[in-house]
Amino acid sequence: MDRERQIMDLIRHNPFISQNDIAASIGISRSAVAGYIAALTKRGVIRGRAYITAEENTVLCIGGANLDSKATAKQRIRAGSSNPASVATACGGVARNIAENLARLSCTVSLLTVVGDDQSGQWVLKETAASGVNTSLSQVLPGEKTGTYTALLDPDGEMFVAYADMDIYDRFSPQIVQERWPHIAASKLVVADANLPAETLAELIGRCRDGSLPLLIDPVSSGKAKKLPADLTGVTAIFPNLEEAVELAGAIPSDAPEYAELARAIHERGVAHVFITSGEQGVFHSSADGDRALIPPIPTEVVEVTGAGDAFVAGVAYGVLHDRSYREACRLGLAASHLTLQTAESVSAQLSEPTLQQTLEERF
Secondary structure (H helix, E strand, O other): OOHHHHHHHHHHHOOOOOHHHHHHHHOOOHHHHHHHHHHHHHOOOEEOOOOEEOOOOEEEEEOOOEEEEEEEEOOOOOOOOOOOEEEEEEEEOHHHHHHHHHHHOOOEEEEEOEEEOOHHHHHHHHHHHHOOOEOOOOEEEOOOOOOEEEEEEOOOOOEEEEEEEOHHHHHOOHHHHHHHHHHHHOOOEEEEEOOOOHHHHHHHHHHHHHOOOOEEEEOOOHHHHOOOOOOOOOOOEEOOEHHHHHHHHOOOOOOOOOHHHHHHHHHHOOOOEEEEEOHHHOEEEEEOOOOEEEEOOOOOOOOOOOOHHHHHHHHHHHHHHOOOOHHHHHHHHHHHHHHHHOOOOOOOOOOOHHHHHHHHHHHO
């Protein structure tokens, strides 16, 4: 293997590696490494002081990566009582799940998140990297505890109640976005979740707007949607459920929601595409140019709902990365969600480019 290829392999694995570490890894002097780096930079193969490689069709996911525990009740849940259940532990987090889904769809994907210096954080990063996601940008924060998400599901797989211990994301400062910006800017697409603090979301949205970088945002919950800035100009697409859409639109909850009116209010905040997910009714897609439609879901025998929304966002992102229209990208999202709903896993092991395309062709 020639020296340039060795250096590029090290940089792809860790864009923030030092020249001294590169020199020690391949057995040459630091000055020789500097010469190779200068040549690669001059040819445009790498960009910026963090040695960001200029690769096509890359996506960066920014946000939560948690340790998830899911307890599925074996009978109807009774409040104030002990309920028999089966419990499973897995990697989770909205941004992390979206990243793994994209990796399963053969995308080049990186994850920027924060975890604690504990066994849970080590395990989440290790398992995520093993799924094909580049985790080298993520930060381990000393003295912090990795985020956890605990859900109680009814026997039909529907969520009954969930608890989130995610104080660590308060430490995800705008400075992290600033320091990692060369890598973010080198991506074709950015996907973020609203686990980030308000000031960090504002920083990311502003930089993506100024850099004309496509940005997709998952609000996560109605409470976390409140952290988004009033001006969302620069957000290419947003993916609220009905409750989150009402919050984003500043509307009053209604038994007969007007999806078009909710979408219109969100467009007025600057968002180009709005995808309002509504379970069995499907997804209402609206674009700022007035194109809108309610796209029905694929009939599915639901095993569990956890992760279906993350799969939908990943399917849409996959479509955007491959230059599909947003309407067709929505159908890809519904196909990915359909595959996920049929499994108890938060990220379906059955998801792949061939199965996604087959589902799209057979179901739409």
